[in-house]
Amino acid sequence: xxxxxxxxxxxxxxxxxxxxxxxxxxxxxxxxxxxxxxxxxxxxxxxxxxxxxxxxxxxxxxxxxxxxxxxxxxxxxxxxxxxxxxxxxxxxxxxxxxxxxxxxxxxxxxxxxxxxxxxxxxxxxxxxxxxxxxxxxxxxxxxxxxxxxxxxxxxxxxxxxxxxxxxxxxxxxxxxxxxxxxxxxxxxxxxxxxxxxxxxxxxxxxxxxxxxxxxxx
Amino acid sequence: xxxxxxxxxxxxxxxxxxxxxxxxxxxxxxxxxxxxxxxxxxxxxxxxxxxxxxxxxxxxxxxxxxxxxxxxxxxxxxxxxxxxxxxxxxxxxxxxxxxxxxxxxxxxxxxxxxxxxxxxxxxxxxxxxxxxxxxxxxxxxxxxxxxxxxxxxxxxxxxxxxxxxxxxxxxxxxxxxxxxxxxxxxxxxxxxxxxxxxxxxxxxxxxxxxxxxxxxx
Numbered sequence: 001x002x003x004x005x006x007x008x009x010x011x012x013x014x015x016x017x018x019x020x021x022x023x024x025x026x027x028x029x030x031x032x033x034x035x036x037x038x039x040x041x042x043x044x045x046x047x048x049x050x051x052x053x054x055x056x057x058x059x060x061x062x063x064x065x066x067x068x069x070x071x072x073x074x075x076x077x078x079x080x081x082x083x084x085x086x087x088x089x090x091x092x093x094x095x096x097x098x099x100x101x102x103x104x105x106x107x108x109x110x111x112x113x114x115x116x117x118x119x120x121x122x123x124x125x126x127x128x129x130x131x132x133x134x135x136x137x138x139x140x141x142x143x144x145x146x147x148x149x150x151x152x153x154x155x156x157x158x159x160x161x162x163x164x165x166x167x168x169x170x171x172x173x174x175x176x177x178x179x180x181x182x183x184x185x186x187x188x189x190x191x192x193x194x195x196x197x198x199x200x201x202x203x204x205x206x207x208x209x210x211x212x213x214x215x216x217x
Numbered sequence: 218x219x220x221x222x223x224x225x226x227x228x229x230x231x232x233x234x235x236x237x238x239x240x241x242x243x244x245x246x247x248x249x250x251x252x253x254x255x256x257x258x259x260x261x262x263x264x265x266x267x268x269x270x271x272x273x274x275x276x277x278x279x280x281x282x283x284x285x286x287x288x289x290x291x292x293x294x295x296x297x298x299x300x301x302x303x304x305x306x307x308x309x310x311x312x313x314x315x316x317x318x319x320x321x322x323x324x325x326x327x328x329x330x331x332x333x334x335x336x337x338x339x340x341x342x343x344x345x346x347x348x349x350x351x352x353x354x355x356x357x358x359x360x361x362x363x364x365x366x367x368x369x370x371x372x373x374x375x376x377x378x379x380x381x382x383x384x385x386x387x388x389x390x391x392x393x394x395x396x397x398x399x400x401x402x403x404x405x406x407x408x409x410x411x412x413x414x415x416x417x418x419x420x421x422x423x424x425x426x427x428x429x430x431x432x433x434x
Binding site: 028029030031033056057058059061062081082083108112113114115126131133134135140141142143144148156157158159162164169189 | 240242245246247248249251273274275276278279282298300327328329330334337348350351352355356357359360363373375380381406
């Protein structure tokens with residue numbers, strides 16, 4: 001773990017020096033990370049040059065899906081059973097990317113609300129996806145993940161009419177775990193709320209990289 | 218891990234001797250384990266005496282919800298950060314239960330598709346909950362969990378009209394991981410499909426405990 005943190009510091013120093021923000025997307029399996037990335041790459045790919053490092057336990061399914069949107073900028077890491085990515089894997093993935101041609105990097109971590117919370121990858125910020133089909137108390141049940149994150153994307157909002165999910169209570173639970181969290185509300189399926197997400201990403205490119213202030217509601 | 222497996226064998230021997238099946242419910246966070254248990258306890262509680270051992274990373278929220286349905290038969294285990302229950306925790310929980318007054322035990326494991334797959338708890342069978350809001354390829358991305366399981370509960374079927382989820386493909390992915398799997402399709406919210414689940418549970422009570430044959434479609 002100490003070795004991981006040292007590598008993560010190297011990654012962070014290198015990306016900061018290059019002016020490239022890196023966002024580490026974490027969530028339960030099935031919260032919609034891959035679809036959010038697919039849509040983001042399609043809608044914003046002409047404007048922002050984005051690379052994706054995907055972590056999967058066994059398959060390259062997510063990497064294959066994303067590669068259809070951005071063929072040259074995907075690094076797939078198969079963790080071979082491990083429940084998280086680590087800084088060594090990210091370091092190797094970065095070696096394979098041509099950073100001078102990249103404005104922003106996403107890491108799609110393994111779907112897991114426990115393990116990835118403990119592993120610094122050198123990211124600018126962790127962003128938790130949280131689907132409205134999950135329980136509102138997820139942030140209290142998995143507090144470390146929400147404490148380590150800077151933003152929450154409440155995703156699958158198109159399903160709100162059909163599920164017993166209380167957005168106000170969910171946000172309150174998240175803020176109880178971490179009062180500093182910023183929120184986005186998106187449906188990567190219908191596109192609802194994606195423009196605010198894109199504005200946030202635009203605001204992160206070509207600026208001094210670091211943990212960012214508010215800008216989200 | 219060896220010590221865990223030895224304890225799990227003790228648990229299995231003890232429960233087999235008492236004729237009590239124990240089902241280890243595993244899934245992503247938010248797939249509906251707690252609601253499935255709440256509804257099962259409400260609907261079947263007069264007929265089958267069920268105990269529940271709940272595992273949560275930090276809170277007792279799930280145990281508190283379930284305790285409203287079956288006040289005397291809940292053992293809450295807070296793993297304190299760990300991503301799975303282990304056989305030692307289950308052994309301690311069983312000590313606190315009066316087995317002579319119990320027909321069937323559920324373990325509600327930590328919401329996680331990676332870690333719990335590796336930990337034998339002495340259960341009769343692992344049952345994976347798999348919500349239709351997740352991707353159909355979850356069994357290929359988390360094959361070990363589906364290989365270790367005997368049954369899959371495809372849950373939240375009430376949302377099928379609103380999500381791009383292909384039931385046939387999902388079952389095919391699950392069977393690719395493990396051709397022996399049996400399936401249930403349920404909505405714990407609306408009650409759809411719950412009768413088949415209850416018939417299965419009825420069939421498991423008061424018989425020789427062991428991995429069971431088919432009986433499900």
